[in-house]
Amino acid sequence: MSMDLVAYAKKNKVKYFLFNYTDLFGTQRAKLVPAEAGNKMQKAGAGFAGFATWLDQTPAHPDVLVYPDTSTLIQLPWKPEIAWMAGDPHMSGKPLEQAPRLALKRGMERAAKQNMKLMAGCEPEFHLINADGSAPSDDKDHQEKPCYDQSAIMRRLDVITEICDIMTKLGWGPYQNDHEDANGQFEINWNFSDALTTADQLAFFKFMVKAIAEKHGMRATFMPKPFINLSGNGCHAHLSVWDKAGKKNLFENANDEMGLSPLAYNFIGGLIEHADALVAITNPTVNSYKRINAPRTISGATWSPNTVSFGGNNRTHMVRIPDAGRCEFRLPDCSANPYLMLAGILAAGMDGIERKTNPGKRLDIDMYTQSHTVKDLKKLPLNLLDALRNFEKNKLLCAALGEELSAGYLKLKHNEWNQYARHLTQWERDTTLDC
8 A cells, every 4th residue: 555655744754755766786766855745756756867877778768767665665764854765667657677676576476476485684794994995994993803803893883883773763673783704894684574675675774874884974885895805795695485475484394404495405406506697696796706706815714605505504605504494695795786686596596496406415515625626516707797698698597587677787787897898907017017
């Protein structure tokens, strides 16, 4: 049921609404709508020029009209006169095929027809850095192994607790905050939910963290690898499939040694089979491959997968089984579009379920030091170009996300790679100038 936005605004002292949508690259776009015009714009849709955002359009295309999902409304706790809503883009009276949020909704509708619902919880990592991005904001945060450093998190107490308090008020159920493995790096965990709700929350989380950091005179970055000698920012996804009503976890099996059902293993098999193409969605930037193919950091490990494998409660694998009834997909990073990331994961996992894909033998080894002892393991791509080529060849993923969306994504990402390839680095000058 649609909300009366004007009535809500009067009751809650809202002056403006942010009519928001997320484009193909994960950038959030918004129109600032005066409260008095809320109902009118809700009915008509807020107009955007798609070519001016990361959509594969031209200036000749009609307006993209965004209709807000009022069930996602969040009154900004740090600026309560403004309320944010995730929205769904349409064009010429039809849902926009390139819209990432709509791609996730289509995937969930297909799963629902099989009485299945993807549940997900994400663990986004971020760095609090100085204004120019050259170093962590806390110059006392310089331990070789800074993970869980009590003093370091206390020095950033105002920022972290403000974010956590907001999440509590929103009903997300945050349950722990910690300083992560890199200097200046943090993570906040909250309760899992259905994939669409989690994607909406993750989109808002990134917006919120940046805003709160800026309020405190800092800068927050979700860049996959902002510092070459430090661990990067992952976005680990904890996954399970439930029945459509959300009452039964279809991944649970008390008779299995890891507490997983055959359906769960099939889902993991889908992730394993499609990982080398899915990575173009879960790790979508040039910088992403500095994280998943990184050498050891000063702390001793990257905590990022470099091989397509799964194990038990073992963080060196791409898929970890931390507990009964769920798996952790450790491949994604924080540059991933929340909606495309979960839509791609869902497509790969559902394909595994439908074809009863076998994930192969569980490996109980340290993949960072012993991966060379296992024959025929698939490796992850070394760069974005190889990932895009793998994705383009993967007809299942392209079709599941939508042919128009996939074609537009590939076109824009190839353009991004070409821009990077035209960039001359200092390393090239240092190593090649006198050749």
